[in-house]
Amino acid sequence: xxxxxxxxxxxxxxxxxxxxxxxxxxxxxxxxxxxxxxxxxxxxxxxxxxxxxxxxxxxxxxxxxxxxxxxxxxxxxxxxxxxxxxxxxxxxxxxxxxxxxxxxxxxxxxxxxxxxxxxxxxxxxxxxxxxxxxxxxxxxxxxxxxxxxxxxxxxxxxxxxxxxxxxxxxxxxxxxxxxxxxxxxxxxxxxxxxxxxxxxxxxxxxxxxxxxxxxxxxxxxxxxxxxxxxxxxxxxxxxxxxxxxxxxxxxxxxxxxxx
Amino acid sequence: xxxxxxxxxxxxxxxxxxxxxxxxxxxxxxxxxxxxxxxxxxxxxxxxxxxxxxxxxxxxxxxxxxxxxxxxxxxxxxxxxxxxxxxxxxxxxxxxxxxxxxxxxxxxxxxxxxxxxxxxxxxxxxxxxxxxxxxxxxxxxxxxxxxxxxxxxxxxxxxxxxxxxxxxxxxxxxxxxxxxxxxxxxxxxxxxxxxxxxxxxxxxxxx
Numbered sequence: 480x481x482x483x484x485x486x487x488x489x490x491x492x493x494x495x496x497x498x499x500x501x502x503x504x505x506x507x508x509x510x511x512x513x514x515x516x517x518x519x520x521x522x523x524x525x526x527x528x529x530x531x532x533x534x535x536x537x538x539x540x541x542x543x544x545x546x547x548x549x550x551x552x553x554x555x556x557x558x559x560x561x562x563x564x565x566x567x568x569x570x571x572x573x574x575x576x577x578x579x580x581x582x583x584x585x586x587x588x589x590x591x592x593x594x595x596x597x598x599x600x601x602x603x604x605x606x607x608x609x610x611x612x613x614x615x616x617x618x619x620x621x622x623x624x625x626x627x628x629x630x631x632x633x634x635x636x637x638x639x640x641x642x643x644x645x646x647x648x649x650x651x652x653x654x655x656x657x658x659x660x661x662x663x664x665x666x667x668x669x670x671x672x673x674x675x676x677x678x679x680x681x682x683x684x685x686x687x688x689x690x691x692x693x694x695x696x697x698x699x700x701x702x703x704x705x706x707x708x709x710x711x712x713x714x715x716x717x718x719x720x721x722x723x724x725x726x727x728x729x730x731x732x733x734x735x736x737x738x
Numbered sequence: 739x740x741x742x743x744x745x746x747x748x749x750x751x752x753x754x755x756x757x758x759x760x761x762x763x764x765x766x767x768x769x770x771x772x773x774x775x776x777x778x779x780x781x782x783x784x785x786x787x788x789x790x791x792x793x794x795x796x797x798x799x800x801x802x803x804x805x806x807x808x809x810x811x812x813x814x815x816x817x818x819x820x821x822x823x824x825x826x827x828x829x830x831x832x833x834x835x836x837x838x839x840x841x842x843x844x845x846x847x848x849x850x851x852x853x854x855x856x857x858x859x860x861x862x863x864x865x866x867x868x869x870x871x872x873x874x875x876x877x878x879x880x881x882x883x884x885x886x887x888x889x890x891x892x893x894x895x896x897x898x899x900x901x902x903x904x905x906x907x908x909x910x911x912x913x914x915x916x917x918x919x920x921x922x923x924x925x926x927x928x929x930x931x932x933x934x935x936x937x938x939x940x941x942x943x944x945x
Contacts, residue, residue, distance in 0.1 A: 566885075568771050569786045589786030591771060592873045596881045605874065688878075690886040698886065699773050702893035709897040713904035720835055723910050725925050 484579035486643025487557070487616060487627070488650065488657075490671040491679070493637040494550040496521065496535050503632030504533050507617060527553060529606025532614040533629055538679060551679045552629070552638065554614040555602045556659060557581045557667025562687040563594035563603060563611075565695050572611065576622070579643070580667050582615035599663065599685045616667070643667070663687070743927050743938050745916035750810070754917055757807050760800035765896065767793040772889060794871055801864040808857030814844050815853040821933065822847035844934040852902060859891045866891075 504510070510530040515523050522537035533554035540547045557580040564581060567573045572587040573594060590609040595601075603613045617627035621640070625631070630638040639646060643665070650657050650671055658676055659666030662685045670676075676683050686692075746754070767789045769776040783789040818826075821840075825847040831838025840846065845853070866884035873881045906913045912926040927935040 568774055568777065569780075570774060570777060589780075589790060591786070591790060593771075593885070595873055596878055596885060601878065688882050690879075690882040694886040694889050698889045698893060702889070702896075703773070703775075705893055705897045706900070709900040713900060713909070716832070717904070717908060720833065722908055723831070723838075723930075725912060725923075725929055 484643045484665075484667070485621065486579075486641065486646045487630070487668045488639045488641075488646040488671065489552045489668060490637050490639070490650070490655070491549065491551055492655075492671060492673050493635045494535070494552065495635055495637075496537060496548065496550040497634065498535050499632040499634060500552060500629035500638060501531070501534050503628040504614075505531070507620070507628035508532060527602065527604055527613075529604045529608075529612045532612070536680060540674075540678065549673060549679060551670075551681075553680075554668065555581065555616075556600055557614075557616060558599070558662075558685075559664030559666065560687070561663070562597035562599055562691055565687065566593040566597040566691060567591075568593065576616075576618045578616075578618075578621055580616040580618060580621075582618040583611050583613065585610040585612075597687065597691045599682065599687055643669075659685070741923055742921035743924060743935065744920055745922045745927075746920050748920065751917055751920055753803060753807050753810070757800065757803045760796050760803055761899070763796040764793060764800050767796065768892070772892065794867075797864075797867050801860060801867070804856065804860040805864075808853065808860065811845075811853055812857070815850040818847055818850060819843075822850065840930070841933055842931045843937075844931060846931070848905075852898060855898060856895070859895050862887060862891050863895070 505512070510532070513524055513528050513530050515525065517523075518525060520537055520539070522535070524531055524534060527534060533552055536551040536553045538549040538551065540549065559579075561573070561575075561581050564573045564575070568591060569587050569589045571584055572589065573581055573583050576582050585608070588610045590605070592605060594603045594611055595605065603611050606612060617625070617629075620627055626640045627638070630640045646669060647657055647660055650669075655671045658670040658672055658681065660669065666685075670679075670681070672679060672681075766779055767783055770778075770780045770786065770789055771793070777786075780786045780789045783792050821842060825840055825842065828838060830846060830848050831840065866888040869876050869881055869884040870888060876884075906917065910930065912923060913930070915926075916922045924935070927938070
C-alpha cells in the first residue's frame with residue numbers, strides 16, 4: 480500500500496474508559512441507541528452492534544488482591560489485506576478509501592453476510608436493514624481534512640489519527656510495542672497494548688480464517704482451472720480417441736481387437 | 739419386435755430435466771457469489787440480492803428433486819459387481835480406440851459412481867447451503883467451513899456434469915435418445931448395457 484497510507488493509533492495505556500468515543504461516533508454517524516442490560520460491569524454495551532461502530536471493552540484482571548482494568552477501543556481495524564473485501568461479491572459494497580481504510584456503501588451491499596464470516600476480528604454487523612455496518616473511520620470526515628469523530632472527542636489522546644508511518648515511528652521512539660504493524664499487510668488501526676494481545680481479546684497472530692483462505696485462494700482458482708480443464712479434456716478426447724460408436728465403427732479393422 | 743427398448747419412462751425423464759433446470763439456475767445465480775469475476779451474472783436476476791433470492795429458493799427445488807432422483811435409482815447404483823470392477827479397471831474402455839467388451843447392467847460402474855457422488859453432493863450442498871442461508875444463527879467456524887465445502891463441491895459437481903454431458907451426448911452416440919425420447923435402439927442397448935438388455939428381452943418374451 481502507498482506510503483501515504485493514513486493510520487489510526489489506539490494507545491490503550493492512555494485510555495480512561497470514559498467512552499466519549501462511543502458517544503461521538505453515535506452522534507456523527509446518527510446511530511440509534513441500543514437497549515442494554517446491566518451485567519455487573521461498567522462495560523456497556525456488551526458487544527458491537529449494527530448501531531455501535533466502536534466501544535470500549537472493559538477487561539478486569541486479578542492483580543493480587545486488587546483488580547487491574549484494561550480498556551480497549553474495539554472496532555474495525557481496517558486490515559491492509561481485508562478478509563471482508565476478499566469475500567465480498569458485490570463490487571463497491573466494501574471499498575478502500577484514498578486514506579487506506581475500509582468503508583462500506585449500504586446501497587451496494589447484497590446482504591450475503593460473507594464479510595461476517597471472513598473477518599479475522601469478528602467486526603461486521605447486520606441490522607434490521609440487512610446491510611453491513613461497521614467503523615468506516617469517518618470516511619466522510621477524513622476526506623475533508625477533519626479527524627475522525629472518536630479521535631476528536633477523546634480527551635486523553637488515546638485515539639490518534641495521522642500518517643501511519645509517523646504514528647508507528649512515534650510509538651517506537653517512546654519504546655512502545657505496536658500491535659498490527661505487519662499483520663494482514665498492516666492494520667490501519669494500530670494498538671499500543673499494556674499486556675499481551677490475548678488479555679484484550681485480540682488474536683496474537685491475526686490472519687484470514689483458514690477455510691476462507693482455502694475457499695478464495697485455492698478452491699476458486701483451481702475451480703476455474705478445473706472447469707476449463709474439463710471442457711478441454713472432453714473435447715481433446717473427442718478428437719483423439721473419439722466417441723464409442725455403435726457397430727464397431729471406432730476401430731479400422733471392424734472392432735475385433737481385444738486387449 | 740420393434741427396433742427400440744424403453745430406457746427411461748416419462749416420469750424419470752421429466753424429473754431428470756427438472757433437476758437439470760434447477761442445477762443450471764443454481765449455477766447462474768450462484769456463480770457471482772463464487773467469484774467477483776462473474777459479477778455480471780447478477781444482472782440476469784436484477785442484481786446480487788435477486789440472485790441470492792433465486793439461489794436460495796431454486797436451491798430448495800434442486801435439493802428436493804436431485805435427492806428424489808438419487809433415491810429413485812439408489813438400488814440400481816449402490817452395488818458394484820465383478821463386471822463393474824472390470825469396467826473400472828479399464829476405465830470403461832474410454833482411453834483406447836480398441837474394442838471394449840463390457841457387460842453392464844442398467845448402469846455401468848462410471849454411472850453408478852456418478853450417481854452416488856451426485857446424491858452425496860446434493861446432501862452436502864443442501865446442509866452447507868442452509869447454514870449459509872442463516873449465517874448469524876451458527877458459530878462462525880461452522881459457517882466458514884460451510885462456505886468452503888459449498889464451493890468445493892460445486893466445483894467438483896460442475897466438472898463431473900461436463901463429463902456427464904459429454905458422455906451422454908457426442909461421446910456415446912445414441913445415448914441422449916434414452917433421456918429425451920425415452921427409448922434407445924437395441925443395438926445401443928446390446929453394446930452398452932448387455933446384461934440389462936438381456937433382462938429386458940426376457941421380460942418382453944414373458945409378456
